[in-house]
Amino acid sequence: MRKDLKSHFLATLYGAAIGDALGVPSEGLTITMYEKYFPNGIHDFVPSPPGLHGSLQPGQYSDDTEQLLILANSLVQDKGLDIHNFSKRLANWWRISAGVPSMNRGIGKTSWAGCRKLSLGVSPFESGSQYSLSNGSVMRVAPIGLFYRNPRNSSSKARVSSIPTHDKRECKEAAAYIASMISFMVHLGKSPLQAAKASLDMIKDKRLENRFKKAIRYRKQKPEKVAKILGTRQTVLQSVPYAVYCFLHNQTSYEKAVLLAVNSIPGDTDTISCITGALSGAHLGMKGIPKKFIKNLEDQKRIRSLGNKLLSKAAQFGF
Numbered sequence: 001m002r003k004d005l006k007s008h009f010l011a012t013l014y015g016a017a018i019g020d021a022l023g024v025p026s027e028g029l030t031i032t033m034y035e036k037y038f039p040n041g042i043h044d045f046v047p048s049p050p051g052l053h054g055s056l057q058p059g060q061y062s063d064d065t066e067q068l069l070i071l072a073n074s075l076v077q078d079k080g081l082d083i084h085n086f087s088k089r090l091a092n093w094w095r096i097s098a099g100v101p102s103m104n105r106g107i108g109k110t111s112w113a114g115c116r117k118l119s120l121g122v123s124p125f126e127s128g129s130q131y132s133l134s135n136g137s138v139m140r141v142a143p144i145g146l147f148y149r150n151p152r153n154s155s156s157k158a159r160v161s162s163i164p165t166h167d168k169r170e171c172k173e174a175a176a177y178i179a180s181m182i183s184f185m186v187h188l189g190k191s192p193l194q195a196a197k198a199s200l201d202m203i204k205d206k207r208l209e210n211r212f213k214k215a216i217r218y219r220k221q222k223p224e225k226v227a228k229i230l231g232t233r234q235t236v237l238q239s240v241p242y243a244v245y246c247f248l249h250n251q252t253s254y255e256k257a258v259l260l261a262v263n264s265i266p267g268d269t270d271t272i273s274c275i276t277g278a279l280s281g282a283h284l285g286m287k288g289i290p291k292k293f294i295k296n297l298e299d300q301k302r303i304r305s306l307g308n309k310l311l312s313k314a315a316q317f318g319f
Contacts, residue, residue, distance in 0.1 A: 015281020023273030114165030128167030145182025232267030
C-alpha cells in the first residue's frame with residue numbers, strides 16, 4: 001500500500017476532470033473541422049468551436065466529470081456504494097439538467113434515458129440499457145477504484161455502479177477493468193503495465209478482454225496505427241481500450257498521455273481523455289499533474305475537498 005495515498009486520490013480525480021475539460025473542444029470534430037479550428041492541436045484549455053458544446057468555457061468539464069463527482073460523493077455519504085442512493089442522486093442531477101437546458105453539459109443518450117427512468121421511479125436494476133455499448137458508466141467509475149482497496153472488490157462494485165444507466169455486459173466489464181487498474185496502482189503500488197495485465201483477470205467478456213490485450217501489446221506503437229486498430233469512437237470496445245493505450249504509451253507524463261487522447265481525431269475525446277487522465281493521475285500522483293491545469297480547472301477546491309473526504313471514508317470502510 002502506498003504511503004502517499006492522498007496524492008494519488010486527489011490526482012485521480014483531478015486527472016479525470018482536467019482530461020475531460022481539455023477534451024471537450026475536440027469531441028466529435030471531423031478532421032477538417034479540427035484542422036480549421038485547431039491547426040496546431042490542443043495543448044491547454046481552449047474555447048470550443050462556435051455552436052458546439054453549449055456554453056462550456058475553457059477549463060469547464062462535461063457531464064463525464066459531473067457523474068464522476070456524483071459517484072464520489074455517493075461513496076462518501078453512504079460509506080460505500082449504495083446503488084439505490086446513487087441512483088437517486090443521478091435522477092436529481094438529471095432533473096436539473098433536463099429542466100434548465102443551460103445546465104446540460106452534454107449528457108449522452110444512454111445516460112439521459114437511464115436517468116430519466118430513474119427520475120420516474122423505475123428500479124435501478126431495470127432502468128439501464130441492455131443494448132447500448134456507450135461508455136457513460138466507465139467515464140465516471142474512477143472513485144470506485146479509489147474507495148475499494150481490493151481490485152476484485154472494486155471491479156465487482158464497478159459493475160454494479162454501471163447498472164442504472166448501462167446494463168450491457170461489455171459496459172459493466174469495461175468499468176470493472178478501469179476500476180481494477182486504479183485499485184492495483186493506488187492501493188497495491190503496481191506499475192501501469194502490471195495493473196493492466198492483472199486487471200485482465202477481472203474481465204468476463206472475451207471480446208473486450210482481447211481489445212485490452214491489444215492496447216497492452218501495441219503500447220509502444222505509434223498513435224496513428226493504434227487508433228486505426230482500436231478505434232476512438234464512443235463504444236466501450238473502442239474508446240476505453242484506446243484510453244488505456246494512451247496511458248500506457250506515456251506512462252511517465254500525464255500531459256503527454258492526456259493530450260494524445262485530446263488530439264485523437266475523430267473521436268470521443270472528452271471521455272477518452274477523462275479515463276486516460278484518471279489512470280495517469282492514479283499512477284503519478286499530484287506531482288505528475290501540471291499546476292497550470294489545476295489552477296485553471298473549474299471547481300478545483302471542491303474536487304480537492306471531495307478527494308480528501310473520499311480518502312477518509314475509504315480508510316474506514318473500503319476493503
